[in-house]
Amino acid sequence: MKIKTQLFGCLEVDEEQVYTLPEGLLGFPGLQKFGVFALPEYPPFLGMQSMEDSNVSFVIVDPRVFVADYQPLLTDLDLEKIKLSSLKDALIYALVVLNSNPENITANLLGPVILNPVKKIGGQFVLTNETDNYSLKHRLYSQVSPKAV
Amino acid sequence: MLVLSRKRNEAIILDDNIEVRILDIKGDVVKIGIKAPKNVKVFRQEVYEAIIRENREAQSSVNQSALNTLNALQNEKNKQKTGNSK
Numbered sequence: 001m002k003i004k005t006q007l008f009g010c011l012e013v014d015e016e017q018v019y020t021l022p023e024g025l026l027g028f029p030g031l032q033k034f035g036v037f038a039l040p041e042y043p044p045f046l047g048m049q050s051m052e053d054s055n056v057s058f059v060i061v062d063p064r065v066f067v068a069d070y071q072p073l074l075t076d077l078d079l080e081k082i083k084l085s086s087l088k089d090a091l092i093y094a095l096v097v098l099n100s101n102p103e104n105i106t107a108n109l110l111g112p113v114i115l116n117p118v119k120k121i122g123g124q125f126v127l128t129n130e131t132d133n134y135s136l137k138h139r140l141y142s143q144v145s146p147k148a149v
Numbered sequence: 150m151l152v153l154s155r156k157r158n159e160a161i162i163l164d165d166n167i168e169v170r171i172l173d174i175k176g177d178v179v180k181i182g183i184k185a186p187k188n189v190k191v192f193r194q195e196v197y198e199a200i201i202r203e204n205r206e207a208q209s210s211v212n213q214s215a216l217n218t219l220n221a222l223q224n225e226k227n228k229q230k231t232g233n234s235k
Contacts, residue, residue: 059211077187097207097210111204126200
């Protein structure tokens with residue numbers, strides 16, 4: 001499947017990499033098909049591209065790369081929605097807000113995008129469990145020293 | 150907007166299968182119980198709006214210069230790694 005994107009150029013997205021989000025993303029109604037692919041130049045970050053709107057692109061990351069003990073709690077119903085019995089089998093990503101100042105690069109740990117890699121279905125889940133206390137704007141590089149930039 | 154007055158322990162029913170009950174009122178805090186089918190999503194309004202805002206911000210933040218920053222971070226990390234192994 002080919003799609004022209006402003007940012008990632010002309011992308012050839014394999015069918016294997018296309019996920020259906022039946023409930024879409026909050027704020028982007030009507031978009032259900034997203035391509036998820038590695039960005040070889042920017043590991044550990046990945047790209048997530050709407051297959052229905054070339055202007056809708058995201059950078060995502062597995063939060064566990066930065067927060068090793070990140071463990072969103074999903075209800076059985078949430079898991080059922082993406083046809084999973086356990087989160088162990090899921091891909092977990094956070095949408096990233098980029099910034100040219102690394103200290104201001106944040107990931108949304110409160111509303112992770114969780115994908116079923118086998119059934120190619122997924123969704124964004126808002127963690128309503130009050131004990132989770134995950135941040136909407138988790139700084140990924142707050143420890144970066146000025147030298148490292 | 151439809152406006153209804155309710156006392157403590159009184160409820161309203163929405164669409165035959167959603168019950169919204171006033172459990173407690175203390176000062177300016179109202180405790181609300183919601184019984185709804187599992188597929189009905191319930192969010193605090195500010196959380197719902199915050200996620201929408203954050204999603205839109207994530208989308209609009211993706212541009213070439215920001216990606217270059219990611220690249221620079223990665224290169225720096227690689228340099229450090231090579232440095233350590235020597």
